[in-house]
Amino acid sequence: MKHVVVGAGVVGLLSGGLVVASGGSAMAKSNVTLNTAHKVIHxxxxxxxxxxxxDDAGLRKARFCLEVRGTDKHWRQVGKCVMPYHADGWTADFRFDARLLDRGRYAFRAVGVGLRHQKHEIYGPSPSVRVTVR
Known part of the structure; x- marks a missing residue:
């Protein structure tokens, strides 16, 4: 009798939702975020x-580039791409400095690119950060 009860329990679990866990393949997730303390500067x-x-599948080696979009509505790279100042197997921290001489409203974002091919985006783009220059 025990064997029948256990067998019925396993069948019930499989038909109730565990099939999703054993079904398709898992997707790796990665993300890039960018922040600044000042949203208005001179x-x-x-x-x-x-x-x-x-990256929950393990971080690949990459450089990170800062991009800006102004009134022309096209993204362009600002300065040189940087290597992370801290990286472990799962996360990387990086920093940028930028100087804006023209007044206006700008959007910035970060992208992670391959070490050999800087046009090949590995990570990102990050959500944009808006800054006003007065």
Missing amino acids: TGQTLRFAGVAG
């Missing part, structure tokens, strides 16, 4: 950004 001030990249 012309010529240095704007400091901090970013974090994470």
Whole structure:
């Protein structure tokens, strides 16, 4: 009798939802975030950004680039791409400094690119951060 009860319990679990866990393959998730302490600056001030990249499948080696979009509505790279100042197997921390001389409203984002091919995005883009220059 015990064998029948255990067998029925296993069948009930499999038909009730565990099939999803044993079914399709898992998808790795990665993300990039970018932050700045100041959303409004004056012309010529240095704007400091901090970013974090994470990958639950293990972080690949990458450089991180800062991109800006102004009134022309096209994203373009600002400065040189940087290596993370701290990285472990799952996350990487990076920083950027930018100086804006023109007044206006700008959007910034970060992307992670391959070490060999800087046009090949591995991570990102991050959600944009809006900054006003007065």
